[in-house]
Amino acid sequence: MSTKPPSSLTERRKAATQLDIAHAAAELFAAQGPHTTTAEEIARQAGVALRTFYRYFRSKQDAVSPLLAAGADRWRALLEAAEPGADLFRSLATAVEESLAAPDEEAAGALLRTRGLLRAAEDDPALRAVWYRVNQESEERLVPVVARLADGRLDALRVRLVAAAATDAIRIALETWAGTEAGVTGDGAPSALALRCLRQLLGGMDALSLAADGETPGPSSG
CATH class of the missing domain: 1.10.10.60 (Homeodomain-like)
Incomplete structure (x- = not known):
């Protein structure tokens, strides 16, 4: 959606x-x-x-795709509101943190519903296929958003790499969290796991010049 x-x-x-x-x-x-x-x-x-x-x-199985896509839609909307030319990693991390936060019962319920669907997908190949499709579509829609934020600092290949890594960071974090009993907040929560994944996946991409010229790329810090 x-x-x-x-x-x-x-x-x-x-x-x-x-x-x-x-x-x-x-x-x-x-x-x-x-x-x-x-x-x-x-x-x-x-x-x-x-x-x-x-x-x-x-x-x-396809019927739950709007719910599985909702988080990616929120995250992409946050990125679309960010200013081009800013520190790209910081923009990605902030959007991840905000979109996976659980400030109220509605947001917490949405995360717990996703956990239930991902657990069900373990034994249902068709439901897993829907999850993978949702992530692929999210990655494709993220490419032009990353390109706009990069503001000419990344070529087309590197834009796609960043979009893929960012999408996988959230996917892996949610799948990992779904296999635990961790809550929706704290060290083991989706937002914390996604930030860890984002740093790991983009940490090997220092050559992408994710930060503005002369700045240290975000993934290398912290």
């Missing part, structure tokens, strides 16, 4: 219906697992006809 708000009433209704279906699928997956959950049950839980379900989603 795009970070751009739906522009018409029809699009807003479509987005709301997709989200209702996604929440219904996540609830049923958590309660009884994706293997035993059917598309009919998801549609019934969401209060829509089965044909409406298949109008928006190809499979029951």
